[in-house]
Amino acid sequence: MTATPTLVKLQPKEFASNQEIRWCPGCGDYAILKAVQKALADIGSRRENTVFVSGIGCSSRFPYYMATYGFHTVHGRAPALATGVKLANPELDVWVMTGDGDGLSIGGNHMLHVLRRNVDLQIILFNNEIYGLTKGQYSPTSRAGTKSPTSPNGSIERPLSAATFALGAGGRFVARGIDTQQAQLIDVLKRAHANRGASFVEVFQNCLVFNDGVFNEFTDRAVADERQLHLVHGQPLLFGKDRQKGLRLDPSSIALEVVTLGDAGVTMEDILVHDETNRTLAGMLAALEPPFPVALGVLYAAPVQSYTAALYEQQATGSPDLEALMTQGKTWTV
Amino acid sequence: MREQAVVRFAGDSGDGMQITGARFAMETALAGSDLATFPDFPAEIRAPVGTTFGVSAFQIHFGSVEVATAGDDLDVLVAMNPAALITNIMDLRRSGTLIVDKGAFTERNLTKAGYATNPLEDGSLSDFIVLPLDIGRLTVAAVEGLGLTSKQTARSRNMWALGLVLWLYDRDRKTTTDWIEKKFATDPAIVAANVAVLNAGHAFGETAELPNFLRPVAIGAAPVAPGTYRTISGTEAVAWGLVAGLKAAGIERMVFAGYPITPASPVLHALVGLRAHGVVTFQAEDEIAAICAAIGASFAGSLGVTSSSGPGVALKTEALGLAIATELPLIVIDAQRAGPSTGLPTKTEQSDLFQAVLGRNGDAPMPVLAASTPSDGFEVAMEAVRLATKYMTPVFLLTDGYLINAAEPWLIPDPAGLPTFPVAFRTDPHGFQPFVRDPATLARPWARPGSPGLEHRIGGLERNADTGDISYDPDNHAQMTEARAAKVAGIAADIPEQAVNQGEDRGELAVVGWGSTFGPIHMAVRRARAEGRRVSHIHLRYIAPFPRNLGDLLKRFDNILVPEMNRGQLVTLLRAEYLLPAERFSQVNGKPFKVSTIFGAIMERTSGNGKGGAA
Numbered sequence: 001m002t003a004t005p006t007l008v009k010l011q012p013k014e015f016a017s018n019q020e021i022r023w024c025p026g027c028g029d030y031a032i033l034k035a036v037q038k039a040l041a042d043i044g045s046r047r048e049n050t051v052f053v054s055g056i057g058c059s060s061r062f063p064y065y066m067a068t069y070g071f072h073t074v075h076g077r078a079p080a081l082a083t084g085v086k087l088a089n090p091e092l093d094v095w096v097m098t099g100d101g102d103g104l105s106i107g108g109n110h111m112l113h114v115l116r117r118n119v120d121l122q123i124i125l126f127n128n129e130i131y132g133l134t135k136g137q138y139s140p141t142s143r144a145g146t147k148s149p150t151s152p153n154g155s156i157e158r159p160l161s162a163a164t165f166a167l168g169a170g171g172r173f174v175a176r177g178i179d180t181q182q183a184q185l186i187d188v189l190k191r192a193h194a195n196r197g198a199s200f201v202e203v204f205q206n207c208l209v210f211n212d213g214v215f216n217e218f219t220d221r222a223v224a225d226e227r228q229l230h231l232v233h234g235q236p237l238l239f240g241k242d243r244q245k246g247l248r249l250d251p252s253s254i255a256l257e258v259v260t261l262g263d264a265g266v267t268m269e270d271i272l273v274h275d276e277t278n279r280t281l282a283g284m285l286a287a288l289e290p291p292f293p294v295a296l297g298v299l300y301a302a303p304v305q306s307y308t309a310a311l312y313e314q315q316a317t318g319s320p321d322l323e324a325l326m327t328q329g330k331t332w333t334v
Numbered sequence: 335m336r337e338q339a340v341v342r343f344a345g346d347s348g349d350g351m352q353i354t355g356a357r358f359a360m361e362t363a364l365a366g367s368d369l370a371t372f373p374d375f376p377a378e379i380r381a382p383v384g385t386t387f388g389v390s391a392f393q394i395h396f397g398s399v400e401v402a403t404a405g406d407d408l409d410v411l412v413a414m415n416p417a418a419l420i421t422n423i424m425d426l427r428r429s430g431t432l433i434v435d436k437g438a439f440t441e442r443n444l445t446k447a448g449y450a451t452n453p454l455e456d457g458s459l460s461d462f463i464v465l466p467l468d469i470g471r472l473t474v475a476a477v478e479g480l481g482l483t484s485k486q487t488a489r490s491r492n493m494w495a496l497g498l499v500l501w502l503y504d505r506d507r508k509t510t511t512d513w514i515e516k517k518f519a520t521d522p523a524i525v526a527a528n529v530a531v532l533n534a535g536h537a538f539g540e541t542a543e544l545p546n547f548l549r550p551v552a553i554g555a556a557p558v559a560p561g562t563y564r565t566i567s568g569t570e571a572v573a574w575g576l577v578a579g580l581k582a583a584g585i586e587r588m589v590f591a592g593y594p595i596t597p598a599s600p601v602l603h604a605l606v607g608l609r610a611h612g613v614v615t616f617q618a619e620d621e622i623a624a625i626c627a628a629i630g631a632s633f634a635g636s637l638g639v640t641s642s643s644g645p646g647v648a649l650k651t652e653a654l655g656l657a658i659a660t661e662l663p664l665i666v667i668d669a670q671r672a673g674p675s676t677g678l679p680t681k682t683e684q685s686d687l688f689q690a691v692l693g694r695n696g697d698a699p700m701p702v703l704a705a706s707t708p709s710d711g712f713e714v715a716m717e718a719v720r721l722a723t724k725y726m727t728p729v730f731l732l733t734d735g736y737l738i739n740a741a742e743p744w745l746i747p748d749p750a751g752l753p754t755f756p757v758a759f760r761t762d763p764h765g766f767q768p769f770v771r772d773p774a775t776l777a778r779p780w781a782r783p784g785s786p787g788l789e790h791r792i793g794g795l796e797r798n799a800d801t802g803d804i805s806y807d808p809d810n811h812a813q814m815t816e817a818r819a820a821k822v823a824g825i826a827a828d829i830p831e832q833a834v835n836q837g838e839d840r841g842e843l844a845v846v847g848w849g850s851t852f853g854p855i856h857m858a859v860r861r862a863r864a865e866g867r868r869v870s871h872i873h874l875r876y877i878a879p880f881p882r883n884l885g886d887l888l889k890r891f892d893n894i895l896v897p898e899m900n901r902g903q904l905v906t907l908l909r910a911e912y913l914l915p916a917e918r919f920s921q922v923n924g925k926p927f928k929v930s931t932i933f934g935a936i937m938e939r940t941s942g943n944g945k946g947g948a949a
Contacts, residue, residue: 017791019803019804046786047786047789048783048784048785048786048787048788048789049783049784050783051634051783053630056794063791063793064791064793064803064804066791067789068789069783069789069790069791070790070791070792070793071630071633071660071791071792071793072791072792072793072794072795073626073629073656073793073794074626074652074653074655074656074794077622077623077626077653079623080618080619080622080623080624080626080627080630081626081627081629081630081633082630083616083623083627083630084589084591084616084626084627084628084629084630084631084632084633084634084638085630085631085633085634085783086630087589087591087614087616087627087630087631087636088587088589088614088630088631088632088633088634088635088636088638089634089635089636089782089783089784091784092634092783092784109619109620109623110619110622110623110626112619113618113619113623311614314609315609315614316609316610317610318609318610319610320577320581320610320611320612322574322577322578322581322611322749322752323749325574325577325608325611326564326574326746326747326749327562327564327746329564330360330363330364330509330564330565331562331563331564331746332363332364332366332562332563332564333560333561333562333563334366334555334558334559334560334561334562334563
């Protein structure tokens, strides 16, 4: 690290590169770019110590638009390449920028293993439920019935839940945000950055060309209060316009149910309290589907030692004596 | 006094033949003989007992003269069961010595091996000196009273055979007993038993009434340059060469990322043991992740290295293109094995040359180097580090299943005498552009994350020739394609001219090889020259780019013969590059060439009217 404490904090715009942005006007990616730049400024990040690594796809153009170090790699392999960056220099702050096709289809294996290993980096998965750069084919997160050039009669595949996948892979930090809900997204990004280990953030991102409005059912302002559950550690799982609705555990089915405070004697005592360290609860929240609201914020945060920390703990010091190495064991002199 | 001998130990996968051979090789090396080994084992870890496909063998050729191959024909074959006999007897020379464990020649084992009658009884072995010994029973007798289980006893049969063969060649047992003591340090009973069995085998030679022409044969020290020697395997040579290269380049850290694959895994194992030398190893989730992690490490200022074998290298191909496009140092070690697809995982071949030189999408040139002997891996690995860091390019280092597992004596170099080639990382932000090239090497600067003012973005999209920003400009792409090619081609000016390894720099026939065919070509050319043939041996370390004088050199020969363990890959490259009528000479049976095979080919193609001369 070359940062010195006397350096002044950079402004968000100082994280922007001089490159002309080539995303479609109105793309949700712009909002994510803005949120990341703001989060880095808030954190006090240094450009020289920050590395953005991406795969292939619309989301993966991200590094070109940052004034930090960046690497636009090959399709699906950003987690592996980013792991190498951290192995070489664990001091660097590494961000993996990926999408639903890049991170969960062609790169699904690497996503699994970077989470399992708990490499200390942030993974921001732009989920727009479609392949954008290749012109609109259905993706592994596309809902069944999605019509696309490769599924003209509707997709017959069942979609993958990114957050459920991350939890299943052993991810120790799993969170969600929405591209246009900046304040909450910036908070989530800062939490992800603070976590030492692999931090997985799914961002619901609107592709206005190939999948416009696919998240409207919970992102529209008109329905947001009813359809979004904002998670806060230690706070009850309440939602709704007047925060009168909540989630209760039905012990008979071991499932969550929506209840309304005051209905049939329901009180705050009945409402589950969010516990970020509870993996079972995180799994339930990640899997919520209508009529349940969509869980947003930090679903799970239970840090354990990162891969890189454990690696460098094992890394022998010893003397790098080449002669001793070459003459170890049996030798003879002529 | 005999000058050289070839011995092969063969038995079941679980019979400990590899250990037996390695111990015999160590005792031979310490006696100062030159040697070459050839471990040959099945892909299965423990194939069903007694089957032919489960036979594991270890061959050693040693001499008081120069030894360059593992040997053509065997002087001694040790066969621990009928399957080992039937799969190896064809290599035993007439009048050679055959030591068999006759106790293992049961009806059941004979049937499994495919013998209709017992070869020890049907006269089919009359060409050989046969010593049918009940090694199992003799081993039991040796450990009597030491409290071993019958399974433990059976497992020490190999030590009995080793003891007898050590006697046969008048070798010491000291380092073997030391080794046994160290290996089984936690179990004194096992130590005592193995030492007892080893000594029993040796004593048997001393005291038994063996055929009177079987007496210990002492094969002395080979005449070699003074210095301190050790045995070194191809694996060790490559691993140590990488570490020496890292030091020579002055880079703090190497990230070695691999995925288990036969026969390349030993390289990853060896590097794990070198953490104190700045090596970070990473067992990746797959071959693609391994190379990508290595590329990421190089981007971050470490030396990224990955290793694999043919099928794994195929998986790395797309990422290799990324390393070429982003112009980052990287070393890819390919321990070649017989292909295509899974092929013969434990058998050697040289059939990945096209993959290394040509096997990528786009115009994607990169240097390709090949080690020719086990110890040569040291220098070649150092050279790979030099080229990768000086030219900001991935480099292929070709080795093969034979070289990785084989061992030979090695004159340990003086570390102070090794070359240095310090890397200059870019630190000055003034005027920095990530793709502005050094005018001499055409290499771009290596600017590490963490360096203020050098922040830049790289990627697989074509990039502007100066700024590195994305560029779809047609002229820029043409310019960058030419620049990438010129950079790699320019390396020809920075590598030695091709030398003639043996013989004159002109003549009737040049035998041109690369990789592990060095030994058999060397010996075959020597024999042919001793018989007056005008033949020379030219062996390539650099295959891409070719040495700058190679075309002119080859044109001075009437004919060119290219023996390869593939269907003719180098020969095709030579013909394409130099429009020469080079002739293919191919062997693809998963085994190294025999000297006699290449010798025969030379004799057929030369007239014998040369002046001849000393070999």
